[in-house]
Amino acid sequence: MKIKFIPLDYDSVNIGDKTYMKIFGRTSDGKDCCVIDRAISFFYVISKKPERLLKKIQKIKEIKKVEVLDKNYLEKPVKAIKVFCEHNKISDVSDKIKKIDKTIMRREKDINLTTKYIIESGIKPFCWYEINGEIASEFDFKGLSNSINVDLVIKLEKSLELKNQKEFSPKVLAFDIETEEFEIGKGKILMISFVSDNLKKVLTFKKIKNPQSYVEICNDEVDMIKKFQEYVKKINPDIITGYFSDGFDMPYLRARAEKNKIDLKIGKDNSRILFSKGRPVNARTKGIVHVDLLKFIQTAYSQYLQLETLSLNEVAKELLKEGKKEINFKNIKQTSGDKVWENFFEYNLNDSVLTYKLFQKLWPDMLEFTKIIQEPLFSVTRQGMSGLVESYIIHNLNRFNEIAEKRPIHDEIAIRRARKKYEGAFVLQPKPALYENLAIFDFMSMYSSIIVSFNLSGPTLLKKKEKNSFEINTENGKLYFSKKQGFIPKLLGEIIELRKKYKQELKNKPDNIKKARSNAFKLLANAYYGYQGFFGARYYCLEAAASTAAFARKFIKETIEKTNHGGYNVIYADTDGLAFSLNKKTKKQTLEFLKKLNSELPGIMELELEDFYKRGIWVTKRTGEFGAKKKYALINYKGKLKIRGFETVRRDWCPLAREVQNKILNKILKEGNEKSSLVYAKDIIRKLKKREIEKEFLIIKTQLKKPISEYKTISPHVVIAKKMKDQGLPVDIGLLIQYFIAESKLKKALVRERAKLPDEKGEYDIGYYLNNQILPAIENIFEVFGVNMKVIVDGHEQKKLGEF
DNA sequence: GTGCGTGCCCTACC
DNA sequence: ACCGGTAGGGCACGCAC
Numbered sequence: 132m133k134i135k136f137i138p139l140d141y142d143s144v145n146i147g148d149k150t151y152m153k154i155f156g157r158t159s160d161g162k163d164c165c166v167i168d169r170a171i172s173f174f175y176v177i178s179k180k181p182e183r184l185l186k187k188i189q190k191i192k193e194i195k196k197v198e199v200l201d202k203n204y205l206e207k208p209v210k211a212i213k214v215f216c217e218h219n220k221i222s223d224v225s226d227k228i229k230k231i232d233k234t235i236m237r238r239e240k241d242i243n244l245t246t247k248y249i250i251e252s253g254i255k256p257f258c259w260y261e262i263n264g265e266i267a268s269e270f271d272f273k274g275l276s277n278s279i280n281v282d283l284v285i286k287l288e289k290s291l292e293l294k295n296q297k298e299f300s301p302k303v304l305a306f307d308i309e310t311e312e313f314e315i316g317k318g319k320i321l322m323i324s325f326v327s328d329n330l331k332k333v334l335t336f337k338k339i340k341n342p343q344s345y346v347e348i349c350n351d352e353v354d355m356i357k358k359f360q361e362y363v364k365k366i367n368p369d370i371i372t373g374y375f376s377d378g379f380d381m382p383y384l385r386a387r388a389e390k391n392k393i394d395l396k397i398g399k400d401n402s403r404i405l406f407s408k409g410r411p412v413n414a415r416t417k418g419i420v421h422v423d424l425l426k427f428i429q430t431a432y433s434q435y436l437q438l439e440t441l442s443l444n445e446v447a448k449e450l451l452k453e454g455k456k457e458i459n460f461k462n463i464k465q466t467s468g469d470k471v472w473e474n475f476f477e478y479n480l481n482d483s484v485l486t487y488k489l490f491q492k493l494w495p496d497m498l499e500f501t502k503i504i505q506e507p508l509f510s511v512t513r514q515g516m517s518g519l520v521e522s523y524i525i526h527n528l529n530r531f532n533e534i535a536e537k538r539p540i541h542d543e544i545a546i547r548r549a550r551k552k553y554e555g556a557f558v559l560q561p562k563p564a565l566y567e568n569l570a571i572f573d574f575m576s577m578y579s580s581i582i583v584s585f586n587l588s589g590p591t592l593l594k595k596k597e598k599n600s601f602e603i604n605t606e607n608g609k610l611y612f613s614k615k616q617g618f619i620p621k622l623l624g625e626i627i628e629l630r631k632k633y634k635q636e637l638k639n640k641p642d643n644i645k646k647a648r649s650n651a652f653k654l655l656a657n658a659y660y661g662y663q664g665f666f667g668a669r670y671y672c673l674e675a676a677a678s679t680a681a682f683a684r685k686f687i688k689e690t691i692e693k694t695n696h697g698g699y700n701v702i703y704a705d706t707d708g709l710a711f712s713l714n715k716k717t718k719k720q721t722l723e724f725l726k727k728l729n730s731e732l733p734g735i736m737e738l739e740l741e742d743f744y745k746r747g748i749w750v751t752k753r754t755g756e757f758g759a760k761k762k763y764a765l766i767n768y769k770g771k772l773k774i775r776g777f778e779t780v781r782r783d784w785c786p787l788a789r790e791v792q793n794k795i796l797n798k799i800l801k802e803g804n805e806k807s808s809l810v811y812a813k814d815i816i817r818k819l820k821k822r823e824i825e826k827e828f829l830i831i832k833t834q835l836k837k838p839i840s841e842y843k844t845i846s847p848h849v850v851i852a853k854k855m856k857d858q859g860l861p862v863d864i865g866l867l868i869q870y871f872i873a874e875s876k877l878k879k880a881l882v883r884e885r886a887k888l889p890d891e892k893g894e895y896d897i898g899y900y901l902n903n904q905i906l907p908a909i910e911n912i913f914e915v916f917g918v919n920m921k922v923i924v925d926g927h928e929q930k931k932l933g934e935f
Numbered sequence: 936g937t938g939c940g941t942g943c944c945c946t947a948c949c
Numbered sequence: 950a951c952c953g954g955t956a957g958g959g960c961a962c963g964c965a966c
Contacts, residue, residue, distance in 0.1 A: 410950085517952045544950085555954030556949070577949090578953090661952025668952085676953070705955085706949045753958065761948045761956055776947055776957075783945060783959085833945065844943045844961055882960065903959080941962085948956075 135159035168287040206590040263289040304368035305487035313861030316386025339469040381414035495647035516658035547666035553677035556706035561749040561758035571741035573708030578660035584734020588619035589672035750911040766800035787828040847886035
């Protein structure tokens with residue numbers, strides 16, 4: 132028979148002594164389908180004299196087939212023996228070959244079976260195919276089809292990628308649980324909510340009177356978990372999604388199922404939820420793709436989100452413009468009244484609703500990444516950017532006839548991590564002042580364009596100077612790179628081109644898919660440089676990373692020189708951009724000057740105008756009279772502010788300090804002087820001294836970055852974290868610790884001894900907030916105008932200050 | 936006992 | 950462990966005086 136089919140999830144299974152792929156997906160008429168195919172399993176043996184080796188290798192009985200091929204390995208032509216055997220025999224066979232000769236290079240054993248299958252079969256995720264095959268009978272594959280809960284199980288005979296790739300909207304189930312305890316499995320699950328198309332439900336065993344229609348009351352926890360399982364089966368989604376569900380909801384469900392001796396099976400092949408061994412843990416449900424939105428947001432979205440945390444509440448507020456339902460957890464007990472529980476149900480349901488909407492919002496991005504990277508959705512949503520870069524490279528190696536480099540093992544990683552850091556970007560020290568009439572130029576994707584323009588990669592790195600090679604001076608001497616384009620720079624060049632193409636298409640006719648596609652290529656391009664310097668990368672090359680940084684320093688410094696020579700005054704520069712004052716030059720002249728600079732740049736390097744600015748301010752460092760780097764504020768001719776590095780944009784400063792500084796920067800940039808800001812600042816200080824500022828503006832937030840016990844320095848937020856843990860609150864890595872600094876009877880109490888939880892009793896310490904928050908945030912701004920805040924505060928109000 | 940350098944720690948910039 | 954280096958700045962700590 133012939134069907135139109137779209138693959139969503141991949142899995143492998145051993146039947147007898149053979150390995151098969153199970154490809155879960157949908158048919159064009161919406162049927163649930165599983166296509167069965169033989170797995171494709173092989174690895175390469177690279178040898179200078181393959182003929183001699185071949186005879187010995189062929190004696191190994193597990194090997195099914197060998198081919199001697201001309202391949203490339205790290206750009207160099209090699210003779211390779213492609214050794215085919217069953218997947219579960221690969222390491223046996225490989226070991227036997229190693230025994231023949233220890234030095235023999237074996238490669239691609241470490242490429243995962245699904246990746247290999249996708250590459251070799253060409254059956255890619257979320258791409259429509261015409262599949263020819265037979266319906267598997269109950270006798271095929273030792274009855275495999277009986278164990279798979281789908282409408283159709285097909286033995287694949289032939290597949291053809293369809294020209295007409297129509298859109299596919301997956302059926303999604305979003306879910307969320309609420310529990311008695313935060314620790315995984317410790318208390319009961321109180322309720323499970325889930326949302327799908329036209330369906331909203333809360334399952335619970337709390338028996339309240341007259342519940343809302345979406346509430347379904349179960350007998351007990353066991354019944355509730357079983358009902359959830361039944362609902363998943365009935366809804367039969369393509370994707371099940373949650374928020375931090377890898378780390379909480381899924382492990383909790385498993386723990387409670389185990390505790391209650393429930394055989395919880397969610398997969399379409401009746402398998403249990405599978406958890407990865409490493410950290411962070413991820414949870415897989417076979418056939419139904421489990422997507423944890425948090426992980427994907429962390430890798431693909433967080434750089435665009437200027438949020439204090441990536442909590443569902445904040446992310447939903449930012450992306451969906453709607454937040455979570457507020458609720459006070461502490462008061463909820465089994466004995467609480469029905470009204471309290473009603474609220475709790477509503478809250479729980481709302482989380483699933485938000486998760487569902489968030490999924491729909493992010494879906495174009497996930498889909499585009501999946502299509503570009505060609506890895507299954509499950510792994511795409513869990514890899515970091517370096518993993519995505521690597522997958523992209525691996526899926527494109529066949530075009531270059533390349534054998535993949537091996538993944539570094541433990542010892543190799545240790546060596547790499549121990550290597551000295553290389554010199555990074557150049558940052559120009561600014562001269563503190565208020566400037567007028569500015570412009571910023573920056574290099575478009577500077578590091579990526581350097582990698583492409585100078586062919587910087589491991590395989591193109593030369594051992595010594597060759598005629599006609601690229602060369603660059605680094606802190607470890609000169610390095611040389613071949614001019615024959617390597618596959619890594621080539622692929623990156625393509626990514627940059629595609630990004631440009633889709634960006635243009637997006638401009639011409641905007642839609643979400645184009646936006647997602649353009650963005651995915653942008654992220655991928657930007658991650659390339661980091662990838663080559665990352666110790667876990669197959670194509671790790673510190674020399675290439677160091678050279679990229681060295682070229683960047685060279686070009687930004689040259690551009691600064693040229694700009695100063697061109698009659699401008701460069702104020703500041705960081706990595707790939709420079710700010711300068713126009714002096715008497717016009718915008719038009721400046722754009723002409725930009726053209727000239729561009730005509731002198733090599734390869735695909737390009738300098739752009741970022742914007743013209745009406746005013747800009749640079750301040751001194753707190754220590755010393757020098758201008759502070761990475762700290763400035765600008766206003767453009769439309770009145771839009773660009774604030775970088777200032778306390779205003781730092782979450783570890785209290786809102787009052789941030790707000791006051793923000794207002795002052797705003798006023799100064801708009802008005803061109805400090806006069807009215809000074810009046811404002813004095814007023815705030817007066818209010819603070821009179822304790823007229825609400826405590827909520829004085830809460831300091833700092834993230835817990837590691838387990839409490841690992842801290843060598845016990846700083847205020849660590850003390851607070853301990854307090855919270857003692858109170859039975861969930862204190863985990865990544866938690867944003869909130870506290871304020873209170874007055875103390877002790878004369879010389881440390882800050883940490885004065886730190887209190889926001890709802891703890893105590894008056895805030897006026898002296899601390901004045902001297903450690905407000906003044907530091909505004910002092911060096913006024914200093915630019917020769918105004919000394921300390922003198923003003925002390926001079927006028929010395930007596931009052933003395934009290935603190 | 937104070938003052939200062941140093942290291943830890945967090946969070947920003949690009 | 951899950952992309953890099955550069956930088957500012959608070960806080961705790963320990964040594965010098």
